[in-house]
Amino acid sequence: MYVKMILPALTEATSPLFRPIKYSLFPPLGLATLAGYLDDDVEVVIHDEHVEPLRLDDTPDLVVIQAYVTSARRSYEIADHYRALGSYVVIGGLHPTSLPHEAALHADTIFTGPGEDTWPLFLQDLRAGHPRPRYDSSVRTLEGLPPIRRDLIKRHLYLVPNSIVVSRGCPHSCDFCYKEAFFEGGRSFYTQTVDEALAEIDRLPGRHLYFLDDHLFGNVRFARQLFDAMTGMGRLWQAAGTVQSVLRPGLLESAVAAGLRSLFVGFESISSANLRGHRKHQNLGRDYAAAIRRLHDLGVMVNASFVFGMDDDDESVFERTVEWAVDHGVETATFHILTPYPSTGLYQRMESQRRLLHRDWDRYDTRHAVFQPAQMSPERLEEGYWWSYREFYRWKNIARAAMAKPDRTGQLRHLAYATGWKKFERAWDTLIRAKQVAHALPVLEGVLSGLGRVQAPSTAHEVPNPDRTTPAPISPTQRARYQRQPRTVPPHG
Ligand code: B12
Numbered sequence: 001m002y003v004k005m006i007l008p009a010l011t012e013a014t015s016p017l018f019r020p021i022k023y024s025l026f027p028p029l030g031l032a033t034l035a036g037y038l039d040d041d042v043e044v045v046i047h048d049e050h051v052e053p054l055r056l057d058d059t060p061d062l063v064v065i066q067a068y069v070t071s072a073r074r075s076y077e078i079a080d081h082y083r084a085l086g087s088y089v090v091i092g093g094l095h096p097t098s099l100p101h102e103a104a105l106h107a108d109t110i111f112t113g114p115g116e117d118t119w120p121l122f123l124q125d126l127r128a129g130h131p132r133p134r135y136d137s138s139v140r141t142l143e144g145l146p147p148i149r150r151d152l153i154k155r156h157l158y159l160v161p162n163s164i165v166v167s168r169g170c171p172h173s174c175d176f177c178y179k180e181a182f183f184e185g186g187r188s189f190y191t192q193t194v195d196e197a198l199a200e201i202d203r204l205p206g207r208h209l210y211f212l213d214d215h216l217f218g219n220v221r222f223a224r225q226l227f228d229a230m231t232g233m234g235r236l237w238q239a240a241g242t243v244q245s246v247l248r249p250g251l252l253e254s255a256v257a258a259g260l261r262s263l264f265v266g267f268e269s270i271s272s273a274n275l276r277g278h279r280k281h282q283n284l285g286r287d288y289a290a291a292i293r294r295l296h297d298l299g300v301m302v303n304a305s306f307v308f309g310m311d312d313d314d315e316s317v318f319e320r321t322v323e324w325a326v327d328h329g330v331e332t333a334t335f336h337i338l339t340p341y342p343s344t345g346l347y348q349r350m351e352s353q354r355r356l357l358h359r360d361w362d363r364y365d366t367r368h369a370v371f372q373p374a375q376m377s378p379e380r381l382e383e384g385y386w387w388s389y390r391e392f393y394r395w396k397n398i399a400r401a402a403m404a405k406p407d408r409t410g411q412l413r414h415l416a417y418a419t420g421w422k423k424f425e426r427a428w429d430t431l432i433r434a435k436q437v438a439h440a441l442p443v444l445e446g447v448l449s450g451l452g453r454v455q456a457p458s459t460a461h462e463v464p465n466p467d468r469t470t471p472a473p474i475s476p477t478q479r480a481r482y483q484r485q486p487r488t489v490p491p492h493g
Pocket residue numbers: 007008009010022023024025026027028029030031033034064065066067068069070071090091092093094095111113114115116118119165169177178212213214341342364365366367
């Protein structure tokens with residue numbers, strides 16, 4: 001059997017003129033996870049359209065497509081093509097979970113939710129000759145999974161080939177997030193065992209890791225055990241977390257000791273009314289400035305995420321947010337236009353208020369205003385969004401934010417990191433086209449580690465750590481096993 005697994009790209013990622021680096025960052029981990037369930041005698045390829053053109057002149061027995069909202073149109077196009085050629089086509093992922101009836105028009109079988117329970121069931125049914133048209137996930141566990149088929153990933157096409165997830169979902173329920181809709185019908189936050197997570201980390205060559213977990217710190221006990229066991233492994237890593245988890249006494253220190261050097265933090269809005277309106281309760285009343293200070297004091301760079309267009313946002317929101325981020329020495333910022341993904345609480349509210357402007361999924365990419373904002377026009381929202389990026393990454397603002405760091409090393413690291421992402425986009429484009437992007441990984445590692453030094457927390461933010469009294473249940477032998485020096489391999493791995 002010949003199985004072709006495809007991650008279709010949104011149009012921008014395949015542009016002949018310019019390819020943003022963000023589409024060459026991470027390999028298709030979801031598909032590589034599913035490939036782990038295939039028998040050894042199956043011929044399988046994973047094709048990521050973000051990094052290489054897709055050939056459509058073959059006739060696989062089984063075509064497996066992962067669809068996000070922004071790639072839904074392209075996914076259906078590819079699915080229709082292969083069905084016409086006689087291949088058996090299946091579609092799963094976030095968008096088919098949100099809109100199963102839409103996806104079902106283009107596939108022989110559709111899947112909703114995570115695939116770890118339904119995918120092996122389908123493979124069994126397919127072999128027996130009676131696959132069902134639809135499988136809905138309900139059993140949620142990450143225990144005892146087959147190893148991810150990382151051998152199918154073309155590592156040299158990615159800047160960050162070592163992406164990893166050790167949990168799924170998140171304990172919170174923000175109304176704009178994909179999470180509630182995707183995990184409906186079962187648990188919506190669960191982790192691997194610490195041992196299995198460590199084994200997966202151990203399989204990854206080199207030093208750098210990027211945890212793609214929605215909220216790596218969401219299960220405090222798991223996170224602490226993981227970080228404690230990782231301490232001494234010599235890894236350098238990046239991840240995402242909440243303001244609340246950053247402020248939690250002790251946990252961040254453990255993460256830093258284990259190699260955390262940059263954190264994506266969902267601040268989302270500097271307005272409490274907005275946070276309340278979108279059920280972002282975990283951010284309410286939190287001292288954002290203290291969170292940033294704590295991260296910086298520990299040598300962790302901040303990628304601050306902000307969303308524009310919530311109901312309490314008027315036209316002044318762009319300037320206020322950018323000023324705030326620059327003043328607080330934020331290294332990189334990711335701005336988004338509020339986007340109601342189908343089936344989320346936000347989507348239902350917008351639909352019932354008749355505020356959705358269209359259902360052209362290509363434009364549900366957080367760069368277009370697809371709904372009527374409460375206090376400005378959609379055009380003004382888009383202008384403000386682009387203005388914010390331009391303004392935040394102006395040389396003078398990068399320099400101003402860097403100067404918020406107390407020491408020269410911190411300032412230099414800030415400058416190198418912020419300019420590296422946003423001031424050398426043409427250079428990234430050239431590297432991507434030459435299929436040389438992986439050669440930039442040592443530079444990223446250098447910026448994360450070489451320039452950065454871990455500092456002790458300043459007394460002003462030193463916090464007691466009550467959790468430290470709990471012994472970590474990782475045995476000394478287990479710990480020693482994982483604390484060996486990582487292999488060093490060339491970027492092509
Ligand atoms: C890494 C990532 C990216 C990477 C790379 C994506 C990749 N290579 O897979 C990059 C940087 C390119 C990216 C870009 C964007 N992203 Co993104 N990204 C993520 C992130 C953080 C992790 C994805 C991941 O690897 N998860 C881990 C793997 C193991 O899970 P998985 O991929 O979901 O696969 C599982 C299931 O979905 C399911 N499954 C998937 N496909 C199939 C198929 C079958 C047949 C079956 C049975 C099961 C199945 O089974 C898998 C195993 O459980 C997610 C957040 C998240 N937690 O999902 C956001 C997320 C997917 N991104 C999102 C968005 C909005 C974007 C952008 C539009 C952002 C932007 N403004 O540019 C772009 C465009 C995406 C596109 N190409 O169309 C949204 C998607 C919303 C939606 N409803 O589609 C998410 C959910 C973030 C969020 N919280 O809003 N993204």
